[in-house]
Amino acid sequence: MDRFARLVSRLLRVPVAFVSLVEEERQILPGLFGLPEPWAVSRTLPLSHSLCRYVVASGQPLIVPDARADDRLRTDPALGDLGIVAYAGMPLTDADGLVLGALCAIDHEPRTWGEGEPADLEDLAAACSAELCLRILSARSRSAQKVLETARAAAERARNHAERLEQEAQLGMDHAELLLRASEELAQTSGLEDVRRRLRDLFVGAGKPSYVGLLVADKDELHRIADPDIEHSVEREVLTLPVSAAFPSTRAMRERRAVFVPDREALVAEYSPEAVGFFDRMGFTTVLCLPLWGSRALLGVLAVCWTKRHEVGVTERATLTAASGYIAQAVERALHLDERISVARQLQEAMLTDLPVAEGIEISALYEPAAVGDMIGGDWYDAYHLPPASSGGAPGALMVTVGDI
Structure with missing residues (x-):
């Protein structure tokens, strides 16, 4: 924007030129040349010192040979504080034609603006408006990109939060199912x-x-x-x-x-x-x-x-x-x-005794419990010789007992 101010100064041979954007309470100067302090540092002017506000209000160029002789401008404090005498301002617009500010040429002496000077200023204002439109589009693009990135980040956070909640819910279900299975499976x-x-x-x-x-x-x-x-x-x-x-x-x-x-x-x-x-x-x-x-x-x-x-x-x-x-x-x-x-089992084994050896007879036993594999019950058996009937005689009879409690 300073480049446009310098071009206006050289082309129109004026000591002061600036690009102004008029807001509700102030005038911003993104581009300037020859403006005294403190305005040059702050790059702002109060609206009371802004002749550009007339350009924005009307939407038309403002060409003034001597502001001191103009009934609208002669009481403006900008004349004394900024040394404005001759003034030429062309509207700066956005892509929709809305007037944003003005491209201004200022002289400290009365001046009759040459025949081609307003046209030159208008051409420069058109180029400056195009540059402003590009910057506005770029700013909007950056803003939209930032909004998009913010939305994406918010969506990512929401997705992560949803996944975390889902995981926590699944873990809660797993924990509840574990306790339910434990109570059911281990009870039997x-x-x-x-x-x-x-x-x-x-x-x-x-x-x-x-x-x-x-x-x-x-x-x-x-x-x-x-x-x-x-x-x-x-x-x-x-x-x-x-x-x-x-x-x-x-x-x-x-x-x-x-x-x-x-x-x-x-x-x-x-x-x-x-x-x-x-x-x-x-x-x-x-x-x-x-x-x-x-x-x-x-x-x-x-x-x-x-x-x-x-x-x-x-x-x-x-x-x-x-x-x-x-x-x-x-x-x-x-x-x-x-x-x-x-x-x-120990008691059962005690009731399932070893069988004796007897002449003339083979003895064997089979214990088959009701519950397979437990080998536990009330069954018992035994076999044993009775005492001989007389001393020195043959062995006594073989007694076999089988029982169930």
Whole structure:
């Protein structure tokens, strides 16, 4: 815009020229030449000092040889403060023809404007208007681009927020389903192997662990209950751990609290090289060990492992802790049932005696319980020789007894 002011000064041979844009309360000067201070620094003029406002108001050129002799202008403070005597202003318009301001030529002496000078000023004003239109379009384009970018950013944030809400909702559904499955699946378990089998498909969803291990306490050791149907390398390698071992699971047992290992760095910092080597071989990165509390004592530990780093939030930890409560109840029932079955089997075995050897007769026995695999019932049998009828005589008769309680 300064270039247009210089062109006006050279072409019309005037000491002052400027490009003005008239606003409601002031006049902005994006281009100027020869204007004294402080106007040159601020590049603004109050409307009281603006002859260009007459150009904007009328939409027509304003050509004045001597403003002091013009009834409209002679009282304008710009004449004294800016030294305006002769004035020529051409309208500057936008693409729609709206007058934005004026391209002005100012002389400090009275002046009769030459025949071609208004036309030259008009041509320069047309070129200046075209430049302003380009700048307006460019500004609008930048504004539209900024609005578009803002809208895209807002849409991206909204999409991310929606995805986050969807993930949280899915996690909530997964957690609720986990607790529902745990309450249903583990209520009908019949032994530790059955509990371990049902754990296999209990954990599903977005945060599904890579491995879930069940370790049961026995005096000063933790015994891992192996999956009866699927062979896991974890269960082949470490089946028994002393409670004193520096493993996350044994720590949970010793300290009777949940133990969380977020990554390998934490494992190396707090646990034994044996534990680090074991987890490296298994490919585990994140581990959560939860104590299994029975009605009277601590029964063991549930080990939940992920191969990739996994953030266990407050809600997920609460859900897993609640699920471990169902698992602990199932383990307690299974241990009680296994103990009763063990005692019953011992009693049954005591009632199924070894058969004697008898001359002239072959004796064999078959015990077939009603429940396949249990070998438990009230059945019994025995065979034994009666005392001889007389001293020194032949052996007594063979007595066979078979019973059912």
